[in-house]
Each structure stands twice: as structure tokens, then as C-alpha cells.
Amino acid sequence: MLRPILFITLLVFTLQGAHAADPIRLGLNYPSTGNYKSEGLELRRGALLAVDQINQAGGLLGRPLELVSLNSAARAEKARANVDRFAKQGAAMVFGGANSEEALSAGQRARELGLLYFPTLGYANEITGRDGHRHLFRESNSAWMSARVLGEYLSWHMPNRRYHYISLDDAWGRSMEQALREATKSRDRARHGYSKIAERGARRSDYLSALQKAAASDADVLVIVLLGQDLVQTMRLAHTLELGKRMQIIAPNLNQSIVEQAGPLVMENVIGTEAWTWRVPQREKSETGQAFVERYIALHQAYPGSTAASAYGIVQQWADAVRRAGRLDSEAIIAALENHRYSLLKDEQYWRDFDHQNVQSIYAVRVRDRNEIMQDRFKQDYFIIIHRMDGEEAAPSLDDWQQERGDQLQLQ
Template sequence: MPSASPFRSWLHRFAPALLALTLGAGAQADDPPGPIRIGVSGPFTGGSSPMGLSMREGIRIAAAELNAAGGILGRPVELLERDDEASNERGAQIAQELLQAGVVAGLGIVNTGVALASQRYYQQARVPVITSVATGSLITKQFLPPQHPENFVFRVSANDTLQAAMIVEEAVERRGLSRVAVFHDATNYGQHGREDLERALAERGIEAVAVERFRLRQADMLTPLRRARAAGAQAVLTYGIGPELAQIANGMARMGWEAPLIGSWTLAMSNFIDNAGPNAEGARMPQTFIQEPTTPRRAAFLAAWREKTGSERIPVPPAAAQGYDSMLLLAAAIAQAGSTDGDRIREALEDLRGTVEGVVMTYERPFSKTRHETIVRPADIYLGEVRGGHVVFAYEQDRQRATRP
């Protein structure tokens, strides 16, 4: 691991607007003394927990590095962490509790439905929230002008419109398949993902030969899989989470059906790979980060993960990297604002000056008044493949692209 911490290395690259951080300057006079409280919410138990726990650890690593470097505006970062259990209702309740506890911003949120249910409370309180993981295309569009002159919702993950386009490109353009089945879960995530897939297919004049909706914790996928095969599907495109995706892969293996499995980024979840075992091999999915030290920055992050967790394995590498980066971006905005006021932080995020060297990417003007997404192009994402029980680059050109800072 490099002798300097990743955060200190990042500080040296950042603009003079962040000089207050390196000098340990205090907050504005109207700010209360004490730690800067940041809410962190996500599913830390249940089927979505590999994503939530990976994200939380990434945020923790970044916060620890910030505090080791003197905090933000000379004040330590305090994370208020809450398990939303992937429940829309629980997520909404947590958002209100965190705001009452005095958080200056929120980070996290893994499930699309939870994001849509809970971020409205941040919006109403005029407190920024950076979605670290949830990918539903509607998330950053929930509070747009003219009804909402200011939008307090930001995101660092790859939205489903981009992912669906990549999934369809892999199936149709690269593999030459025209008869595909769409399997999606019954959550907001699955329903909106299905819509994105169907739109991406329609742009190529293709309609899925089968569309199958399944419940969370549904064990038997054989019946819908048989329908899809009987309809002549050449590939299965998925939108769900790990446990049910494993049931799909295992069901296909039981049937002896060797069609490609191509889906959203959740095919990288540890509980898909572990539960499907050899049947997960070859599954492909979009990824913002693949666990390889392709740059010194990523190598430093992986070393920090090993040091903090005692494990080489990251259950869901993109969730960890996105969590880490969301903390750094928020820190940069607070430092630039020179305040923990919600409007000042939002304005700083929309006009972030300098460079933030993250794990997913190096951020330069990552947001604007009208763009609250850091990832806006397929070129910002890679295609991963399960190989040997972990996710690697599906294409060598993607690996080469990832070596560029």
C-alpha cells in the first residue's frame, strides 16, 4: 500500500478551494460546533445486504481517511448508519429519523423503491442526498423544474437506461441474437428495469419473445424458464438481485439450457455467484468498477479494503467503490461551500471545482445544475463476466481502458 493515504493523495490534486481542509479550518460561524453528521442508509441484512454492506464499508473507509487527514472544515465526520432492510417504508422512516438527528447530507440507498420513497424527505428538508448504489432511471428525475426549482438528489451509480442499452448491445449487436427473454423481479427496480430493457430492444426493432415477472424469494424458476425456452429465446436478460438470479441460473442448468445469461450489474453480487456456483460462469453484466488494481488509485483502495476488513473479497465491488467515491464528492462539496448548509452544499455539488480522484473514475465537474448523474455515457462503464467464481473484464479492450486514470 502506498505510504500516503489515498485521501491525502487526492487532496494534493484538488483545487485551492479545498485549502480549508488541509489547513483544518473551522466551519462558518453559523455552523454548530462538533462533528459533521452524515446519514448512511442501506440494506445491511437480507437479500440485498451484499450491496449494502459493501457500500457501507466503502463509505467508512473514505470517512476514516478524511478524519485521519483532519476531517472536513476542521471537524470530524460522524456517520449515522441505519439498516433500511430494503423496505420502502423503513427507508422513508429512516430518512426522517436521520434528518431529525441533524445530518447535513445523506449517502447510500441501494434499492430503487427505497430511494424513491425516502429521498423526498431530504428534498423537503433541502438537504442533499447522494445515491451511492440504486440505479433506477427515475431517481434523479423525481424533483425537477418547474415544480421543484432545486433538486437535492444526486447519484454516482450507473442508471438503468445506460445499463439496459449495454445489456441489449451485448445480446443483439455483439452476439447477433434477436430472440430474447426478459426476467425481472416484482420490485420497483425490476419493473423499471424491464421497461428500460424493452425500450432498448424496441430501438432495434425487437420485442422480447417472453417477459417473466418473479417474486422476491421465489425458488422455482423452472416453469417460466420452460415457457421462455419454448418461445424460442436465445438468451435470458435479467433485472433482479442475487438470490433469485441464482435460481434462474440453477434452473437453466437443471434444464440443460445453455443460453447466455446477461443482466444488470447485480449479476456481480456475491450471493448470486455463491448460490449459483458453476452455473454462474459466463454471466455478463455492466460494471462501474471491477476488482482489479488497474490504476494506482484502485490499488490503494483495494489495499485499504484488505486492511480494514481483513478480506480480499469485496462482496459487490461496484457498491464499495461507489460508496467510497460518494463520500469523497460530498466532502469536496462541503469544503468548497465552507458550510454545512444544505443549499450551499447543493450549489457546490452542482459547480464542483477542481478534481476528485475516485475509484470509479476521476471526477471533474461531475454534476451541474441540470445533470445530477456522474455516469452519463456507456464509455464510463465496463462489461463484466463471472469467471472462476469472481467478476473479471469480459473484454480485453475494457481492461485496457480501465488502466487509464
């Protein structure tokens, strides 16, 4: 009689142990094909590094983490459909994406399913502004924040200049151009000209026509509000036309993979913004940030960029919020994230309660000369930090946010 009872007891404990060890799944929307596939690779590398590090430390709530990745191809409809697939696989949260349309569409679907969504590479003001909601937290900076740091730098070092804008005709492109026009006092479109690039289907001739229009203007500063392959192709054409010799070129949201794809010679002296570079941890005296850089280098023989850092930070901060909440319930995690201050890869950051924007320092950067870059061991030391702005100063105020929201003054 004792032996069957012992067998049943052992079986119960085995089943309980197996259930307790079920992985907690995280859904990563990332572009493994299309215009943003290089950024997608960085996203996945940063996320995997965080997942592995958490699992090596014992997991989360006694369970391992598992990263489930699906190709979004930087398409809003595909990213939205992926959220449904993640939910069916039992994902506890979803993050990623490579543009603002993805963030808006996938974030809304996550909200409908009760999942938290953390966009990456989504800079449009609407994400945490007009279209923000309780289930969305943005770690990356907004267009407003990039415009503020660039506007301050340009007003100090290049005052009273004539601008010309080439902008993607999507949510990010429109909000970035508007924010930068405000910050640089280049609102007058008759004096500060522009061209629009279609969100989809743009051809080489479209980029070339926009650049030729800029070349025919009297502009001192050329602002190219594009991302991914759109920016790479436009920068190559601008280099062929030698526009960088007669205009200061601004690419408001730069990242490491853009310089890598276009080439250091093409990108020489271009100014933009970054929320993080691999040199920031040393600058801000961040031990955990430096450890992240060293671990990434050891794994990939390359420097981590801001895209990898953002994905890593999202996973780590979500996991930390779960620990504080003690459960995976979205509402409990929202409460744990709101107004939580932390230092991870640089100086202090926090998630604001009223809009769920991550408030952090933002940097204006300039791409180094090619000769200087080629002397680096990985030939990837692309950026010089030329200006820094505190997150509180860069982010829109509560009054600004409420004006954009209209009647909806609280996240729903």
C-alpha cells in the first residue's frame, strides 16, 4: 500500500515542478526582412542578451524566460497580426517594431488583448501623445525630444540659418518635421522649403528629385527625416551630389546600423540624435552599462548600438517590474512601472505616469570622419557626442501633453 502512495506523491510533485518551470514567453516583433532588417538583428540580439542574463540568475518568479520572435517586416498590419499570434502562444508581454505605424497598430491590438506593449524605434509624438494608452510604454525618445536637443544645439552653434526638409510622409515624419521646425524657428515653409517622400513605394527617382530640389534652394541646413533604407539610399545620393560640402546635413534619428549600411564616408559629419551609444556608460559612470557593452562585444565582436540597448533595457525593466509586482498581471505591472526611477545603462531614467514616456537624457551626435573611424578596432566608433539635454527638459510637459490630447486627459 505504501509503494503506490509514494509513487502518486512523487508524480504529483513532478507535475507541479514541471508546471512551475513552464517558461514565461515574451513576444518580439522585429523586422528580419525589408528596410529595417539590420535594426531588427540588433533588436533581437539585445533582447536575447537580457533573457539569457535573467535566466542565468534563476529566471523570473521561479520560471525561465523564453523569447518568441516573429518577423514584422516593419509593416503595421503584420505587426498587429503577430500580436494575436503571440497572445495565442501565451506571451506575457509584447515589444519591438521598427517604425511608428507598427507601434500604433500593434500597441492598440495589445491593449485590446490586455497585453503590455513596449515599442522600439517608434519616435512619433502620437505614440505617447494623442494615441497613447495605459498598455503602452515607450522606452525610446519621441520626435519632440530629438527636436529639443537638436534645436538647442543648432540655435547655439548655427543660428539664423535657412533650412530645407525632406520628410517621410508618415506619423513619425510629420511629427518630427513639425517639432524640428518649431525648435529651430523654421516654421515658414516659403523660406524653409520641403519635399515629401511617400510612406511606401518611393523610388530612387523620388529621392533624387527631392535632393535636387534641396540643391537648387539657398538652404544652409538639409534635414533628412527618413529612417532605415530610405535614409541610407538618400544619403548615398546626397553624397554623390556632394551636398554635404555645401550644407550641414541633419538626420534627426541616427543609429549605428544606418552608418554601417550607408558607409562612414557617406555619413561623415552628419548630425542627429541618440538616446544611447556604447560610449555613454563610461561617460555617465554606469557600471551595469559598461558590463552590457563588454558582454555584447564578447558575444558579437561588435559594439552594441542604441537599438540593442533599448531592447535589452525593456526586457530588464519589465522583468524588474514583475518582481516588484510579484505577478504577471498587466495592471499590477503598470502600477509597478509608473514613476519608477532606475539606472541601468546610463544615468537615471523613469517611466512617467501620465503618458508612459520614458524620460531620459538625450544626446546630439555627429558622425566622425571616416579616417578616424577606420582606426577603431571594430571600425564602428561612429559618434561624437556634441550636446546633451536632460530628459525633463527634452520631454513635453504635462500642459503640452494635455493640449495634444484634447478632452482625453488620462490614459485609458
